[in-house]
Amino acid sequence: MEAASVAVRRKQRRASGLSESRLGAAMMAPSLIVMGLVAAFPIGYAVWLSLNEYSVRVEGLSRFVGFDNYSEALWGDTSSEFWDAFKNTFIFTGISVSIELVLGIAFALAMHQAFRGRALLRATVLVPWAVLTFGTGLLWRSIFEPNLGFWPSFLETLGLPGADALWYGEDGYAMATIIFADVWKTAPFMALLILAGLQVIPEDVYDAAKVDGASVWQRFTRITLPLLRPAILVALLFRTLDALRVFDLPFALTQGSNGTTTLSLHAYNELTRNRLIGEGSALAVLTFVVVMVVSFLYIRFVGGNIRAMAGDE
Amino acid sequence: MSPSKRAQERRRQILLWVAVVLIMLFCLFPFYWLINISLKTGPDLSSADFFPPNPSLDNYDSIFEDSNFTKALRNSVIVAGVTTIIALVIGSFAGYALARLRFRFKFILLAIILSVTTFPPIAIAAPLYKFWTDLDIYDTLYGLIPPFLAFTLPLTIYVLASFFKEIPRDLSEAALVDGATHFQAFRKVVMPLAAPGLVTAGLLTFIWAWNEFLLAITLTSSPDARPVPPALAFFTGSQQFEVPLGTIAAALVVVTVPLVVLVLIFQKRIVAGLTAGAVKG
Numbered sequence: 001m002e003a004a005s006v007a008v009r010r011k012q013r014r015a016s017g018l019s020e021s022r023l024g025a026a027m028m029a030p031s032l033i034v035m036g037l038v039a040a041f042p043i044g045y046a047v048w049l050s051l052n053e054y055s056v057r058v059e060g061l062s063r064f065v066g067f068d069n070y071s072e073a074l075w076g077d078t079s080s081e082f083w084d085a086f087k088n089t090f091i092f093t094g095i096s097v098s099i100e101l102v103l104g105i106a107f108a109l110a111m112h113q114a115f116r117g118r119a120l121l122r123a124t125v126l127v128p129w130a131v132l133t134f135g136t137g138l139l140w141r142s143i144f145e146p147n148l149g150f151w152p153s154f155l156e157t158l159g160l161p162g163a164d165a166l167w168y169g170e171d172g173y174a175m176a177t178i179i180f181a182d183v184w185k186t187a188p189f190m191a192l193l194i195l196a197g198l199q200v201i202p203e204d205v206y207d208a209a210k211v212d213g214a215s216v217w218q219r220f221t222r223i224t225l226p227l228l229r230p231a232i233l234v235a236l237l238f239r240t241l242d243a244l245r246v247f248d249l250p251f252a253l254t255q256g257s258n259g260t261t262t263l264s265l266h267a268y269n270e271l272t273r274n275r276l277i278g279e280g281s282a283l284a285v286l287t288f289v290v291v292m293v294v295s296f297l298y299i300r301f302v303g304g305n306i307r308a309m310a311g312d313e
Numbered sequence: 314m315s316p317s318k319r320a321q322e323r324r325r326q327i328l329l330w331v332a333v334v335l336i337m338l339f340c341l342f343p344f345y346w347l348i349n350i351s352l353k354t355g356p357d358l359s360s361a362d363f364f365p366p367n368p369s370l371d372n373y374d375s376i377f378e379d380s381n382f383t384k385a386l387r388n389s390v391i392v393a394g395v396t397t398i399i400a401l402v403i404g405s406f407a408g409y410a411l412a413r414l415r416f417r418f419k420f421i422l423l424a425i426i427l428s429v430t431t432f433p434p435i436a437i438a439a440p441l442y443k444f445w446t447d448l449d450i451y452d453t454l455y456g457l458i459p460p461f462l463a464f465t466l467p468l469t470i471y472v473l474a475s476f477f478k479e480i481p482r483d484l485s486e487a488a489l490v491d492g493a494t495h496f497q498a499f500r501k502v503v504m505p506l507a508a509p510g511l512v513t514a515g516l517l518t519f520i521w522a523w524n525e526f527l528l529a530i531t532l533t534s535s536p537d538a539r540p541v542p543p544a545l546a547f548f549t550g551s552q553q554f555e556v557p558l559g560t561i562a563a564a565l566v567v568v569t570v571p572l573v574v575l576v577l578i579f580q581k582r583i584v585a586g587l588t589a590g591a592v593k594g
Contacts, residue, residue, distance in 0.1 A: 018494070018495070018496070020414050020415055020416065020495060021414070021415065021416040021417065022416075023410070023414060023495050023496060024410040024414035024415070024416030024419075025410075025416055027406035027407060027409060027410040027414070027499075028406070028407050028410050028411075028416075028422060030403035030406060030407070031403050031404060031406070031407040031426070031466050031470060032407075032422070032425075032426075034403070034459065034462050034463050034466060035425075035426065035429050035463045035466055035467075037459070037463075038437070038441070038459040038460050038462065038463035039429050039432055039437060039460070039463040039464065040429075041440075042436075042437035042440035042441055042444070043432060043436050043437055043440075045440040045443075045444075046436050046437065046439060046440050049439060049440065049443075106332070107336055110329065110332045110333055110336060113329055115326075115329060115330075115333075117333065121333055121336065121337065122580065122584070123577050123580050124336070124337050124340050124341060125336065125340055126573075126576045126577065126580060126583065126584075127340050127341060127344060127573055127576070128340050128343075128344075129576070130520070130569065130572040130573045130575075130576040131344070131565075131569050131572075131573075132523070132524050132526075132541070132542055132545075132565075132568065132569065133524055133526065133542075134524075134526045134542040134543075134545060134546065135542070135545065135565045135568065135569060138545060138561055138565060139343055139344070139346075139347050139565060140343065142346065142347060142350050142558060142561075142562060143343055143346055145558065147359045147360060147361060148350065148358055148359055148360065148361060148558060149346075149361060150342075150346050150361060152361070153361035184339070184340075184343060188340060189587065192584055192587055192588060193587065193588055195588075196584075196588035241430070241431055244433075245433040245434070245435070247434075247435065247526070247527050248526045248527070248542070251526070251546070252546070263433075263435075264433055264434075264435040264527070267435045268435055268438070268527070268531075271435075271438065271439050272531070277439060280439060281439050284433070284435045284436040284438070284439065285436060287433045287435055287436060288432065288433050288436040291431050291432075291433055292431060295431050
């Protein structure tokens with residue numbers, strides 16, 4: 001019976017034209033072609049652009065200069081701009097992702113409890129996620145706006161410092177506004193990923209710990225956190241890679257002023273405002289390299305299980 | 314229940330409700346402030362009143378009279394809609410192949426696809442600007458669709474593959490035994506069952522394309538091709554020399570509310586998509 005059906009199937013498969021592996025290749029092809037042509041090839045071309053110098057006066061005139069644009073960006077006269085952007089990007093990423101992680105865990109723990117209105121809470125946290133990122137920047141600008149904004153008047157009412165500051169236009173404060181906006185927009189996303197991790201922890205582990213007399217805090221640190229590790233690591237990776245490429249929020253809130261120019265924004269300014277195609281491309285490629293190096297280090301040293309996740313596909 | 318247990322339970326309840334109220338305020342209050350501003354006009358726009366003293370819909374009227382805004386809305390719907398449809402079609406092919414078919418280099422292909430998610434859009438902006446100018450599709454709606462596809466396909470494929478894997482293998486095997494080809498099994502048996510996955514992947518793709526800003530502002534230069542996010546950056550409103558805070562707020566409310574409604578209706582599907590694969594590891 002078994003053997004007969006296998007034989008029949010083989011015959012039919014031969015009759016049906018495409019073999020499984022050919023069909024696999026054919027079904028992968030359209031996606032791979034699009035990603036190859038519109039993502040991979042342009043990045044390769046950006047590398048080529050970055051190895052040339054372009055005339056500002058004569059359009060289309062260029063000459064090969066090797067790694068000059070890179071050495072200029074990394075240790076030339078204007079290299080401080082790159083290193084400032086580098087520093088700003090990592091400050092932004094470090095602070096906002098850390099806050100998002102703490103808030104994300106707290107939100108997830110609340111959303112995991114059984115209570116009436118839980119569905120409403122879970123729906124509510126999706127609201128910030130649905131707002132345009134660029135729009136989030138404008139929204140928070142309106143909250144920090146002098147006179148009109150909620151935040152300055154809130155600080156004034158409570159007599160707290162900072163009420164007179166122009167939040168999105170002063171050193172230090174400007175970075176804070178971008179972090180506020182990013183935390184608002186993405187902490188809920190973090191919470192949803194961590195909540196999904198919480199939901200797969202079996203309840204009887206906690207029951208056993210209760211019987212053994214573990215306190216709430218002990219249960220959290222000895223059971224919940226270790227078992228959440230995989231979900232937390234994935235969420236951290238997603239958020240870190242996004243944060244390193246941040247562009248929309250500083251563009252909307254501060255236009256990169258007062259120590260908020262990030263790597264992407266710096267490259268964008270060189271490319272579009274200053275029309276420096278060679279140097280701008282070098283900066284864009286450096287941004288790409290930074291993201292790649294961070295994701296490589298992360299997967300290599302922190303998240304072994306992320307490889308396992310991709311491996312089970 | 315002993316009295317101390319009951320007291321502990323009550324404390325837990327109070328703590329939980331405080332947390333819930335704080336989370337809701339955190340998520341909703343900034344959006345409320347936006348609505349608040351959008352209903353203010355004239356001198357009210359320089360005061361931080363909690364409620365608009367003279368609520369008016371003037372800002373909403375003025376954005377819908379602004380053809381740049383209505384064009385941007387139309388552009389965004391077209392670009393995000395077409396991107397979503399194409400991504401679902403070709404992404405479901407790739408997702409099915411990855412989930413069900415045996416072929417060589419599968420793991421490497423998956424790794425390559427996932428690595429596209431780490432590409433910074435800024436790194437392809439300048440080359441695409443040049444190519445699109447040469448091809449004469451700079452500043453057109455068509456020009457935005459290919460890069461949007463390239464960036465949304467990894468997610469679409471990943472979400473769909475994880476949905477296809479949940480569909481029992483026996484069903485497609487049965488179709489094969491009955492003489493169907495692999496492609497017929499995919500199209501007639503697996504696809505109809507994967508409808509929830511398509512909704513999820515489609516929503517995530519649509520929202521990504523609706524949201525994209527860097528490529529949209531680099532590859533367009535006129536209101537005829539500009540989608541909503543870059544159009545907001547060029548918003549000048551009716552009054553010159555004055556940041557039109559009221560109209561910007563109204564425009565933001567108009568472009569956000571449909572998405573919020575969509576997200577609330579399909580809440581479960583979206584959460585399933587966002588967390589697909591994130592907990593298996």
